[in-house]
Amino acid sequence: MNVVVCAKQIPDPADPGQMDPETRTLKRDVKLILDESDSYGVEMGLQLVDAAGEGEVVLVSMVPNSEVGGLRTALAMGAGSAILVSDEALAGSDALSTAKVLAAAIQRCEPDLVLTATESSDGYTGTVPVQIAELLDLPSVTFAKSIEVSGDTATVQRQTEDGYDVIECSLPCVVSVTAGVVEPRYPSFKGIMAAKNKPVDELDLAALGIDPATVGWTGARQEIVATAEAPAGEAGEIIHDEGDAHERILAFLDDLKIL
């Protein structure tokens, strides 16, 4: 059972960064880490490979600048290898361009299953998983709570507005994994040491046969026309609890006549 997990390396969300006023994009000169949203897919992939008793998890990722810090984390968790598409022309890529690049890299792996997050923590478009599926002519299930594989069928619990659906999907397919549904393992010391020697196959766009004009800034085919500071709200009342703060809350609710 070969599972591809798409893994995004993002700036640490604890330090959200700034917008470059000239290019109107996020400055990305900080160190990149594994998007926590992707750690659930990595964990799910490792569990499925374990359950199958054979195969491995292969990571697929893209960056403009050869960064591998986030991938090493996922390799330390237990992924076997990674394909990193790295090319300066990727800077500024939108979701569809991203999907085109990832799909081309995934195709080389001939996986049984492709796992992704439901959305990245920094871009959060939430469209990439399905765009990849469409580009590869594969079925997909988004917002998975659980995945079981038997033969050439995946049975997926898919989150819905008021519960979940049980979906059967023929393999190969693309499944996006909802955050929080499994507990990502911490890399062991042994895992961290082993990760340093695991293969990361770095490819550029030419190696994938992708025209640089179809990705990055030009491929996105959209432009930010205007930016505006949102109006700041009026400052509210702040009190320190001296044991009676609940009374202030009740009075606030009473004033609103909401109880």
Add this chain to the structure above:
Amino acid sequence: MGISKIWIYGESTGGVVSTATLELLAKARTIGDTVEVVVHGDASAVAAELGEHGASTVLSIGELGDGLPGPRVASAMATAIDAGNGPDVLLLATSYDGRDVAGRLSAKIDAPVITNVVDLTVDGDRLLGVESIFGGSLDISTGFTGDGTAIFLVRPKSFAAESAGGAAAAVDSLEGGDLGNTGGSTVKDRFAEESTGPKLDEAAIVVSGGRGLGSAEHYELIETLAGLLKGAAGASRAVVDAGWVPYSYQVGQTGKVVKPAVYLACGISGATQHLVGMKGSANIIAINKDEEAPIFGVADLGIVGDLHKVVPKLIEALQARA
């Protein structure tokens, strides 16, 4: 000049149109000359309501059976667009199925998507999508540079649903194309989770818990308080990622957008991720130990204190009143 034809992906359950779809209609009818809604399932059951809200035509792709909407709806839309019968603009709600349809269609017709839209503005002949970033402190307006159908994924609660008093929409059909392998997902069963009280995104009062709760069992405080206030219980992403409550509880950029009359945030620091989902609430009360927590920046009433002391007393006082 202007925007001639708008399509909306219409979602409904049991003949009732989703609020998010009606919100899109309310905005679309002020922008486009013609507004048409693409639906699956029983089109005649929703034609009156969609017409009342401004749709001229319901384009039906028929029953899905046990198939998922994404590939089927996208295929029908792409077939019409390729034949030159598509719209200038397609609006979809940021829902589970809305994103599936947008993603599939985007790849099929090679058109980018503008996502996380909270407002739409007309700029000459094109439409701009407004996104709110950095926790809502900066609004950016984005437009497409190319031709073709402009696809926007719009966050729920961006517009107010309102009847336009229109007549029932005409019903027409939209033919799907070959699904290839993409139709390989089928629904085998559906489960509704038992929940009491109002829905998170419809409740007048929302009580949310964050990392400050300390552990999963303390989430019960949130549910008890929400119950006493006849509100809904929500959570920050940290609590959902930790597995304390299901994803359906999540309020934020990822998760639900809520705009209740009162939002009570307990032990939530107010990461940008969370603020985006609740800052539109009419009144915000925040309880947090850290005086510097960003949540106090949007709070109408901020309590600097330990939620484990304040919330039990609040629960006790409300129980005494009942």
